[in-house]
Amino acid sequence: xxxxxxxxxxxxxxxxxxxxxxxxxxxxxxxxxxxxxxxxxxxxxxxxxxxxxxxxxxxxxxxxxxxxxxxxxxxxxxxxxxxxxxxxxxxxxxxxxxxxxxxxxxxxxxxxxxxxxxxxxxxxxxxxxxxxxxxxxxxxxxxxxxxxxxxxxxxxxxxxxxxxxxxxxxxxxxxxxxxxxxxxxxxxxxxxxxxxxxxxxxxxxxxxxxxxxxxxxxxxxxxxxxxxxxxxxxxxxxxxxxxxxxxxxxxxxxxxxxxxxxxxxxxxxxxxxxxxxxxxxxxxxxxxxxxxxxxxxxxxxxxxxxxxxxxxxxxxxxxxxxxxxxxxxxxxxxxxxxxxxxxxxxxxxxxxxxxxxxxxxxxxxxxxxxxxxxxxxxxxxxxxxxxxxxxxxxxxxxxxxxxxxxxxxxxxxxxxxxxxxxxxxxxxxxxxxxxxxxxxxxxxxxxxxxxxxxxxxxxxxxxxxxxxxxxxxxxxxxxxxxxxxxxxxxxxxxxxxxxxxxxxxxxxxxxxxxxxxxxxxxxxxxxxxxxxxxxxxxxxxxxxxxxxxxxxxxxxxxxxxxxxxxxxxxxxx
Ligand code: NOJ
Numbered sequence: 001x002x003x004x005x006x007x008x009x010x011x012x013x014x015x016x017x018x019x020x021x022x023x024x025x026x027x028x029x030x031x032x033x034x035x036x037x038x039x040x041x042x043x044x045x046x047x048x049x050x051x052x053x054x055x056x057x058x059x060x061x062x063x064x065x066x067x068x069x070x071x072x073x074x075x076x077x078x079x080x081x082x083x084x085x086x087x088x089x090x091x092x093x094x095x096x097x098x099x100x101x102x103x104x105x106x107x108x109x110x111x112x113x114x115x116x117x118x119x120x121x122x123x124x125x126x127x128x129x130x131x132x133x134x135x136x137x138x139x140x141x142x143x144x145x146x147x148x149x150x151x152x153x154x155x156x157x158x159x160x161x162x163x164x165x166x167x168x169x170x171x172x173x174x175x176x177x178x179x180x181x182x183x184x185x186x187x188x189x190x191x192x193x194x195x196x197x198x199x200x201x202x203x204x205x206x207x208x209x210x211x212x213x214x215x216x217x218x219x220x221x222x223x224x225x226x227x228x229x230x231x232x233x234x235x236x237x238x239x240x241x242x243x244x245x246x247x248x249x250x251x252x253x254x255x256x257x258x259x260x261x262x263x264x265x266x267x268x269x270x271x272x273x274x275x276x277x278x279x280x281x282x283x284x285x286x287x288x289x290x291x292x293x294x295x296x297x298x299x300x301x302x303x304x305x306x307x308x309x310x311x312x313x314x315x316x317x318x319x320x321x322x323x324x325x326x327x328x329x330x331x332x333x334x335x336x337x338x339x340x341x342x343x344x345x346x347x348x349x350x351x352x353x354x355x356x357x358x359x360x361x362x363x364x365x366x367x368x369x370x371x372x373x374x375x376x377x378x379x380x381x382x383x384x385x386x387x388x389x390x391x392x393x394x395x396x397x398x399x400x401x402x403x404x405x406x407x408x409x410x411x412x413x414x415x416x417x418x419x420x421x422x423x424x425x426x427x428x429x430x431x432x433x434x435x436x437x438x439x440x441x442x443x444x445x446x447x448x449x450x451x452x453x454x455x456x457x458x459x460x461x462x463x464x465x466x467x468x469x470x471x472x473x474x475x476x477x478x479x480x481x482x483x484x485x486x487x488x489x490x491x492x493x494x495x496x497x498x499x500x501x502x503x504x505x506x507x508x509x510x511x512x513x514x515x516x517x518x519x520x521x522x523x524x525x526x527x528x529x530x531x532x533x534x535x536x537x538x539x540x541x542x543x544x545x546x547x548x549x550x551x552x553x554x555x556x557x558x559x560x561x562x563x564x565x566x567x568x569x570x571x572x573x
Pocket of ligand 1: 089090092129200236237297358359
């Protein structure tokens with residue numbers, strides 16, 4: 001979990017744009033960019049909509065549902081990887097970066113999607129996987145077939161093992177997904193060979209980002225998709241590409257998972273070389289006449305490290321995944337928001353606020369728990385539903401961009417009873433089935449009130465089974481209900497696009513009772529979130545623009561609820 005060591009755990013009461021900013025690292029361009037307060041909608045392609053009725057989502061399915069996304073009121077779609085992939089890690093194991101997996105469609109479908117999105121005024125942000133490729137990528141296959149020390153092996157991290165016959169891994173490093181971060185190879189003659197480094201699954205060998213051919217290939221990949229009209233990239237696990245040539249043991253215990261947000265400095269994560277690569281990509285992005293957006297999945301151990309990624313010539317924004325990890329608690333939220341925002345202010349940059357993703361447990365399920373959302377989650381409660389809506393009101397108030405993972409706008413919950421033979425996430429298998437993994441948030445969307453897969457496919461079963469109760473939260477059901485979560489999101493997003501100034505950076509925490517957060521933006525607007533155990537009384541000089549649940553009394557925000565308030569205008573105004 002990211003911490004602001006400079007604050008020594010104290011809570012900043014307000015955040016203001018510092019008057020003096022470090023000169024050369026700061027973005028001084030004043031023109032507004034399309035992404036400044038944009039809301040992104042994350043599409044996990046395999047689970048969004050299936051046009052060819054094979055039980056798997058595809059690009060044509062997404063095209064058919066673009067009007068739904070537009071009507072939601074977002075500005076852009078971030079789409080999970082569509083590259084050719086054996087799907088060992090949901091498409092984050094790429095066999096060919098310059099084509100589309102037949103599961104999802106063709107390059108023609110991609111063009112169709114980009115054109116149709118642009119016609120509707122939606123931007124398209126693609127996911128760029130760069131830390132690793134698939135073990136089936138031709139580069140890795142030719143590295144395996146090439147001798148030790150060959151130029152092909154230099155594209156990856158191959159090392160000799162330790163101990164007798166090299167039978168022990170080169171060091172004690174751990175994978176983020178569980179187990180050792182080294183996998184042994186077999187020589188073409190069948191004898192055991194060198195080991196290769198895989199920070200994630202063994203089917204995802206890490207690429208060597210000091211190798212010029214790797215760098216050049218990714219320049220080509222960026223241009224390939226930018227040329228087709230892609231408006232930006234979400235950079236997958238990007239802090240992982242920074243690695244030093246230092247292979248000492250880190251003192252990991254055999255059962256440790258590597259956690260980049262809590263472990264101290266390690267040579268294989270967030271080493272300074274990552275910034276040269278980001279500068280190079282930003283230069284490529286700047287070759288284009290319209291602004292291309294680079295938003296990073298940056299997981300680092302402290303706010304100073306985070307701020308480095310937001311320098312003027314690197315990323316425009318990072319996703320606030322740390323906000324997805326915290327429990328429902330006023331101080332935890334306030335502190336995390338202040339910490340993340342301070343990283344942005346140092347660079348005059350913008351956070352992309354999010355509470356969810358295809359890697360996180362669903363918000364309503366997380367907030368239905370009393371403590372941290374670990375293990376198999378208990379059932380969803382009304383409290384969890386209210387808190388999730390309230391959390392989104394807060395996240396959507398913050399200056400910067402925001403991102404909503406598909407299905408959050410329906411209040412979908414984490415599915416915890418997927419039959420074992422359907423589970424796919426490598427985390428489940430690599431942790432010896434100790435961690436259920438991420439399949440539970442990736443269950444295909446329910447579009448209709450009935451049908452084999454509730455309108456996800458036309459007649460096929462969905463690749464992950466949907467729970468029975470999802471007919472009641474389907475898109476069709478919620479469109480018919482003015483108090484539904486979907487209608488709530490639509491109203492909030494419509495309001496958001498009109499009430500905040502595009503270039504406004506500062507916000508303040510107004511004084512408030514313990515457990516209540518009151519975030520002010522400008523003289524007339526406040527977002528109140530009630531984390532406390534008591535109802536919160538609104539003053540008579542304010543009115544609610546929108547609230548997480550209907551206010552039981554016009555001037556009271558109930559426990560677990562939130563509202564956007566505006567100063568009442570006097571009759572003479
Ligand atoms: C982060 C992605 O969001 C996740 O789904 C994936 O498994 C890892 N990176 C590895 O690419």
